[in-house]
Amino acid sequence: MPKWTKPKMLTDATLSFCPGCSHGIATKLVAEVLDELGLQSKTVEVASVGCSVFSYNFFNCDSQQAAHGRAPAVATGIKRVHPDKIVFTYQGDGDLASIGLAEIVHAGLRGENITVIFINNAIYGMTGGQMAPTTLIGQKTSTSPFGRDPKKQGNPIKMCELLATQTGPAYIERVMVSDYANILKTKKAIKKAFEYQIAGKGFTMIEILAACPTNWGMNPPDAMQFIKNDMAANYPLGVYKDIGGDK
Amino acid sequence: MKVQIDFEKCKGCGLCVTACPKKILKMGAKSNKGGYFVVECIDKEQCIACAACAYICPDSVLEVR
Amino acid sequence: MTKKVLMKGNEAIAEAAVRGGCRFFFGYPITPQTEIPEYLSWRLFEVGGDFVQAESEVAAINMVYGAGGAGGRAMTSSSSPGISLKQEGISYMAMAEIPAVVVNMVRAGPGLGGIQPAQSDYSQAVKGGGHGDYKLLVYAPATIQEAVNLMYIAWDKAEQYRIPVFILGDGMMGQLMEPIELPPMKQPNDPEKFDWATTGSHYGEGRRIINSLYLKSEECLQQNYRLQAKYREIEKNEVICxxxxxxxxxxxxxxxxxxxxxxxxxxxxxxxxxxxxxxxxxxxxxxxxxxxxxxxxxxxxxxxxxxxxxxxxxxxxxxxxxxxxxxxxxxxxxxxxxxxxxxxxxxxxxxxxx
CATH class of the missing domain: 3.40.50.920 (Rossmann fold)
Known part of the structure; x- marks a missing residue:
């Protein structure tokens, strides 16, 4: 019995991500969960825009590539046609929390029975390290070169907190992939979200605090420490909403 | 046979090195076609097949049997 | 000859959509087309379909993208300012070759303009509208009966060519009442029958991807050639005058x-x-x-x-x-x-x- 082999829901394509990028970990965890729940031939993935744009190359299932920020709307369309299939979006912070804020909030309000995998690495990776809606106060990016100043560039958005205040979402949790123990916790949260979708409980979102070593200007192990020490301090981990087993 | 490393797929990020409880993974001196220095297992006998390296590897390079 | 019924243009268009096999509507209210979503908000549930009042025109067109890409017969309707908001999605749909129907009950512009009838969205509808080299199959009915007849075939054409079909009406047609003949009920195709639809039933080798991204210029060129060849085919076969x-x-x-x-x-x-x-x-x-x-x-x-x-x-x-x-x-x-x-x-x- 192998202790760990590549999940079947992951294609053989080489991931387009930089060395040490947390996207690879998150993608793999989702694929493992889809394997474990037997969701091959039952799933549609919705890719977004940003570094996650190529996720349709990595998930071994049907996939639609959505316009920037619109993945929850695209997922809504798919789910309404195929309510018996599993539909999930894979989105980054620029896509979900900036340009696509309306779409994610309203998908949540509708209690749309989809799962959202939200990768928060506090930066725009694909375009080369610009400020994201989730960039930390003081964090330097190529468009906040003196560090994010709330007076000039506003404040970071807390998506889990925002959505959890609303009726509609069924399960919302923030996790991080900074180390082995937390990676296992992340997998558990992802699995629970998909189980909720299978049970028809409604909208689920897992926010994953993730590293972008390249655009943070750090080596990958240091970037993992940054998640633990800085990201998690500003974006507290935990279950923000859980309607439980009854609904 | 415990940990196996896909030489060509490794991007040399070093995360597995930090995750290994037995400290038997090290950055190697050999680079692959991508130009990355590939991680090596310096003592397979000591591997306890915990799969921590496999879980943290973003590129699914490590397999643990 | 079937019995004629007196119907308002927008409602007749909505009923003709249902009879033409439409089962999914995603839209947002705007004058002078609002009777279309109002009508479909109850009618689609009678035929086992679904209706979503979206948070915006932008979301609505992207829901159509998702539903159409999944093989469902989907539509949205709007009027000029709303159609401008949908242009991004329509461009994506053209490139990803998603069959769907978009209705524009044109009102005066530019900007918020007015709610009276106009034809000032002609270039937007006919020359593309969004970014990139693309065309839509654009129908401009002159009467409510013609609009009904075109709605009835719209999804057949959309699926035949894998192209968004655009109905260019105007506020006058939407609000007018006329006696019309309604065609019989047509059942939509089973999404599983299409060899491109992302129904979720595919895994591994046979999996389907709906996509408009072609980062390699050679591949992007080839996809553009494909689209242009399709438009030439449509020019050959589909002129009605x-x-x-x-x-x-x-x-x-x-x-x-x-x-x-x-x-x-x-x-x-x-x-x-x-x-x-x-x-x-x-x-x-x-x-x-x-x-x-x-x-x-x-x-x-x-x-x-x-x-x-x-x-x-x-x-x-x-x-x-x-x-x-x-x-x-x-x-x-x-x-x-x-x-x-x-x-x-x-x-x-x-x-x-x-």
């Missing part, structure tokens, strides 16, 4: 949509005055009835053309290209939601033939 009395006409009017209908009522008035007048009324705006214009322009009896439109000459640009300098062309244009009457057209004809 009505011509009236062009065989002896000295002056040929040309107009589409509701204005085409107004022109029709000007014809007998002009004939009574002894003026030999004809009409070219295209129903498809893309593909454009270029050949019809060429043939009519080549007729020795035809001395000149008069283009009539509720915009500043957008339609006339295509008329001029098709007539290609063979005969002089005058333009009768109204903007801002003002609609010309048959008498206005008669007056203009009398003026230009002087």
């Amino acid at each position: 009505e011509t009236i009395d062009c065989d002896d006409a000295e002056i040929v009017l040309t107009a589409y949509g509701s204005v085409g209908r107004i022109c029709k009522s000007a014809l007998p008035i002009l004939r009574q005055k002894g003026i030999k007048v004809g009409l070219i009324r295209p129903t498809t705006l893309f593909p454009f009835a270029t050949k019809v214009f060429e043939e009519v322009a080549n007729k020795p009896n035809v001395k000149r053309f008069l283009t009539v439109e509720l915009s500043a000459g957008q339609y006339n640009e295509d008329v001029r290209l098709a007539v290609n300098g063979k005969k002089p062309i005058d333009l009768l244009s109204r903007m801002g939601g003002e609609v010309m009457s048959a008498e206005d057209i008669v007056e203009k004809v009398m003026e230009v033939i002087k």
Whole structure:
């Protein structure tokens, strides 16, 4: 019995991500969960825009590539046609929390029975390290070169907190992939979200605090420490909403 | 046979090195076609097949049997 | 012959959509098309479909993208400002080759403009509208009955060519009531029957991807060639155009949509005055009835053309290209939601033939 082999829901394509990028970990965890729940031939993935744009190359299932920020709307369309299939979006912070804020909030309000995998690495990776809606106060990016100043560039958005205040979402949790123990916790949260979708409980979102070593200007192990020490301090981990087993 | 490393797929990020409880993974001196220095297992006998390296590897390079 | 029913344009279009197999509507309220979502918000549930009032036009068109890409017969409807918001999604759908139907009940612009009928979205509908080189199959019905007939075939054409079909109506058509004949109920295709739809049933080798991203320029080029080849095919097969009395006409009017209908009522008035007048009324705006214009322009009896439109000459640009300098062309244009009457057209004809 192998202790760990590549999940079947992951294609053989080489991931387009930089060395040490947390996207690879998150993608793999989702694929493992889809394997474990037997969701091959039952799933549609919705890719977004940003570094996650190529996720349709990595998930071994049907996939639609959505316009920037619109993945929850695209997922809504798919789910309404195929309510018996599993539909999930894979989105980054620029896509979900900036340009696509309306779409994610309203998908949540509708209690749309989809799962959202939200990768928060506090930066725009694909375009080369610009400020994201989730960039930390003081964090330097190529468009906040003196560090994010709330007076000039506003404040970071807390998506889990925002959505959890609303009726509609069924399960919302923030996790991080900074180390082995937390990676296992992340997998558990992802699995629970998909189980909720299978049970028809409604909208689920897992926010994953993730590293972008390249655009943070750090080596990958240091970037993992940054998640633990800085990201998690500003974006507290935990279950923000859980309607439980009854609904 | 415990940990196996896909030489060509490794991007040399070093995360597995930090995750290994037995400290038997090290950055190697050999680079692959991508130009990355590939991680090596310096003592397979000591591997306890915990799969921590496999879980943290973003590129699914490590397999643990 | 089936019984005629009296229906408002927007509601007739909505019912014809259902009978044409539409099962999914995603939209947002805007005057003067709101009766379409209102009607479908109860009607679709009678036929096992679904209806979502989206948070925005932008979300609505992207829901159509998802549903259409998953093999469902989906539509959205809006009016000019809302259609502008949908252009991003329509461009993506053109590239990803998603069959769907978009209805525009045009109102006056630019900007918020007014809610009265206009044709000022002609170029947006016919020349693409969003970014990139693409076309939609654009139908411009002149009557509610014609709109019903076109809605009924819209998804068949959309699926045949994997292209968004665009219905270019106007506020007048949406609000008018007319007796119409409704076609029988048609069942939508099973999404599983398509070899491209992301129904979720595929895994590994056979999995499907709906996508508009081609980062390698060579692949992007090939996809553009594919689209262009499809548009040439549509130009060959799908032109619909009505011509009236062009065989002896000295002056040929040309107009589409509701204005085409107004022109029709000007014809007998002009004939009574002894003026030999004809009409070219295209129903498809893309593909454009270029050949019809060429043939009519080549007729020795035809001395000149008069283009009539509720915009500043957008339609006339295509008329001029098709007539290609063979005969002089005058333009009768109204903007801002003002609609010309048959008498206005008669007056203009009398003026230009002087």
